[in-house]
Amino acid sequence: MTSLPSMDSRGSTRVSDRTHSRPLCPAGLSLRGLRNSHAGPFDVDVPRGRCLVVTGMSGAGKSVLLRMIADLDPHQGGVALDGVACADMPAHQWRRQVLYLPAEPGWWSDIVLDHMPDAAETRGLLVQVGLREGVLRTPVHRLSTGERQRLALVRALLLQPGVLLLDEPCSALDEATTRKVEALLGDRKAKGMAIVLVSHDQAQADRMADLRRHMMSGHFTGDAA
Amino acid sequence: MTPILLTTSDLLLAAGLIGICVLLSVVLSLDIHRTLAIAAVRMAAQLVLTGSVLLFVFGRSSVWLTFLVLAFMFAAASYEVGSRQQVCLAPSWHFGIGGFATIFGTVVVVLVGLLTALQPHPWYQARIAIPMTGLLLGNVMNATSLSMNTLLSAVGRERAAIEARIILGATRAEAMNGLIRQAIRTALIPTLNQMAAAGVITLPGIMTGQILAGMNPLDASKYQIVLMSLIVSGNMIGATLSAGLTAARLTDARGRLRLDRLRD
Structure with a gap:
């Protein structure tokens, strides 16, 4: 086990400590030996403006991977954005830049406007994902699953993250709305956002992927990139 | 300013009240008479013990x-x-x-x-x-x-x-x-x-x-x-x-x- 990277005091590893690893992606997301007891190690680069699609069966560890990238679960190995390691910046700043969108997003209040400002930018995004403006005034519990899913995407995009980690973002959406969401994501990608997308939808994977990985019981299988 | 001290008969009266409660529990089938009796004995024992310990500690x-x-x-x-x-x-x-x-x-x-x-x-x-x-x-x-x-x-x-x-x-x-x-x-x-x-x-x-x-x-x-x-x-x-x-x-x-x- 001599190749195990050394650990810093916080229990996560600095990317640069791994002597044998490839150089970090200078503009984009780099994973180097990222792992915990359930999944990994994962080594992959997602340059800005690209989308990595991760496919695999339920329970293969796809959400575990996204949670580790966002530093939401304890892990070993490193993640870096634009060459700056996650461990080298305060965790909350990391998460704001490397934003995770869970399959079932949480809401800390029943009032939509507690989660996002009533601004022109918000309204613009609502239109792009096919939501009417009225959702801003509707209690969260009255919204449909699909509406909440898109609202959570709007809430995330308003923070202008550098990387978006998406866990089945269109699972509750019809075909036409899915295309709208994909168009919006494509637009952000063109502006330099990196995306890691977990999807069961093969057609969506084909449309979105610049890079692909398939996960099986906690590991990437063949390199399909 | 002297407190009114309680006598043994006062304590017997208190015990009598508990006794009546136990009796009521039996008559009304509340099924708490056992618990009540045990709680009463326990309370009395704990308080007397505490009183004695405090009496001892205060004296020292x-x-x-x-x-x-x-x-x-x-x-x-x-x-x-x-x-x-x-x-x-x-x-x-x-x-x-x-x-x-x-x-x-x-x-x-x-x-x-x-x-x-x-x-x-x-x-x-x-x-x-x-x-x-x-x-x-x-x-x-x-x-x-x-x-x-x-x-x-x-x-x-x-x-x-x-x-x-x-x-x-x-x-x-x-x-x-x-x-x-x-x-x-x-x-x-x-x-x-x-x-x-x-x-x-x-x-x-x-x-x-x-x-x-x-x-x-x-x-x-x-x-x-x-x-x-x-x-x-x-x-x-x-x-x-x-x-x-x-x-x-x-x-x-x-x-x-x-x-x-x-x-x-």
Whole structure:
């Protein structure tokens, strides 16, 4: 086990400590030996403006991977954005830049406007994902699953993250709305956002992927990139 | 100012009342006569024992003996504060946080009381220090355990909401603040009720005791005001400390929510 990277005091590893690893992606997301007891190690680069699609069966560890990238679960190995390691910046700043969108997003209040400002930018995004403006005034519990899913995407995009980690973002959406969401994501990608997308939808994977990985019981299988 | 002392026949009368309650339980098939009888015997034994121990301790006027009694009370409170909670931390953390918050809150207000308002000579005089500590300890313990219980049971329920904040870049303090505030508020509700009801709906225990012991009612009310203020301050300290420390234990230095540290 001599190749195990050394650990810093916080229990996560600095990317640069791994002597044998490839150089970090200078503009984009780099994973180097990222792992915990359930999944990994994962080594992959997602340059800005690209989308990595991760496919695999339920329970293969796809959400575990996204949670580790966002530093939401304890892990070993490193993640870096634009060459700056996650461990080298305060965790909350990391998460704001490397934003995770869970399959079932949480809401800390029943009032939509507690989660996002009533601004022109918000309204613009609502239109792009096919939501009417009225959702801003509707209690969260009255919204449909699909509406909440898109609202959570709007809430995330308003923070202008550098990387978006998406866990089945269109699972509750019809075909036409899915295309709208994909168009919006494509637009952000063109502006330099990196995306890691977990999807069961093969057609969506084909449309979105610049890079692909398939996960099986906690590991990437063949390199399909 | 001499208190009216109770005689053996008074105690027999009290026992008779319990007897009637037991009888009623049998007649009405309430099925609590066994529990009631055991509770009555237990209560009597505990109180007589406490009375005897205090009589002994007061007679000695030894600092060490006083501190020994206080240490025993603190240990018992640290255990009680953590029991009867459905969701727990690992035992050392659970009893550690509960005990620390309870003892810290109590000690601060007991010292304030002993060194300013009451000023017995010496300040650790057992006759004042032990009953004062007991009174405040019981109250702070209640507030602390309510505060911990509220936070621990809410954190599992609110997991998605807390994590939503963390995901969007909140620090752990920002993400947990709402729950901490809610826990402190809940912990203080019984005290606030008690303060609101004081003198109008109920005659508070201390005041009743002082009046029965022969004190002028106005003086007794002043006593009650000072003690009530000490109680509310101690409760606030205990509830705030326990909520804050529990929240800190349920998150880590990287601002993650660590519900894996909960035990059912």
